[in-house]
Amino acid sequence: MSQLDLSIEAGVSARHLSFVETGRARPSPELILRLAEQLDMPLAERNRMLLAGGYAPAYPSHELSDPELAPVRAAARHVLDGHSPYPAVLIDQHWRLVEANPAVALLTAGAEPHLLTPPINVLRLSLHPDGMAPRILNLPEWRAHLLHRLRQQAATTNDPALYELHEELRGYPGGNGHAAPINDAVSRVVIPLRYRHNDQELSFFSTTTLFGTPLDVTVAGLAIEAFFPADPTTTETLHTFALAKA
Template sequence: MTTRPGRPVGELLRDQRRRRGMTQLDLSIEAGVSARHLSFVETGRSRPSPDLILRLAEQLDTPLAERNMMLLAGGYAPAYPSHDLDGPELAPLRAAVRQILNGHSPYPAVLVDQHWHLVEANPAVALFTAGAAQHLLAPPINVLRLSLHPDGMASRILNLPQWRAHLLRRLHQQAATTNDLALSELFEELRGYPSGDDPAAPTSDDVSRVVIPLRYRHGDQELSFLSTTTLFGTPLDVTVSGLAVEAFFPADPVTTAALHALGAPAASAG
């Protein structure tokens, strides 16, 4: 259920514009509207049409949920539906995601929602969850909390300071972009966790010169992963717009061999 916002639509648009670092002139040019009219909209002197709200929101790359809030603030009906992930409308999407996750085995991959809750996972993710405290594995599992909590993966992440800084930067940017209170609260929680030792000097391997790998201890082995994020193109549903596939690839031959030796079956654990 979408609740009506307590702030005028002009203020919401102004805040989004400022978070993007755009001037009124910048946005007016991009959206094809006069800077004077945009100023009137932001100050409440002019009521924007629903088409204008959506045009401005598109140029600001505003998340779909917040576009709906802007429309409500302007006195209009929401434009984007929000279906249940388990509902029939999104069944084809869930089937497609399972194919992606299963096809990625024996390398770990997960589907997460906009708040980093685990939605689906392939069996190879057990490599990361093994040894984690049960309170971190109780649904809904938050994958960032699982990653950085001392009772989760943190004790086995060999480059914890670098990996932690990478995740916190990403979460902070997401919270600022979406103005999502839940993400801001998660950020405050996670940055209070132990950060590990002081950041080590950059390693000399080729991968570490271009990206931050996840260096993870599994038994007596050090495994190294590259992570990728896949979003759904042109989403028209609020739920779908918040979903992302996080996939991990081996960053060296040792990790490739170790993951194939583990022999994770290509079947969904979701």
């Protein structure tokens, strides 16, 4: 975005924006927030911009255990429970597991204990050779998909922790080779997760749900990753698994 484009979108003169950029004029907190809004910056980055301008942060950042976030946790729990018997997890901005429904146990069965000890990072659990990776039948494809998402998130948030996680995961094995192509309806529209459970091949597609209009840094980083069965065999297996755990 050019300086002129940004000035038009933010409703400020290009001359004043130029003065702000070169340090000849000090922006008001309102202007900082307006520019951050137009640049679609994460809330944490907006707070850092305000601090750099000499102002107090505008967005709070609560702990998930704080009473203020109790309704958010309750809402997420309701979604996770309602998604059963299909797997779903609530993760934070660094892909750490906050909560999961019982169906997730089907995917994590066989993972080494050190990957299941809190704090659990779901990307590390997915791609680590001691985790889910040996049972992901289309690992190169799924790995490329997750790394692309993580790289985009790191670039958007400018979060060093996400860049470090990306470099760690990029070093795991499994990036070479190709999964056997499957010409089914789901594979033509989304990237499926093809997963081996015992002697069965299961197929999932996933959705990501974010909280709308967040005003808290922590809430803005939360997401629900939900997995849906992509074929009748997977549907039947998940229902059978849920009955066995009941």
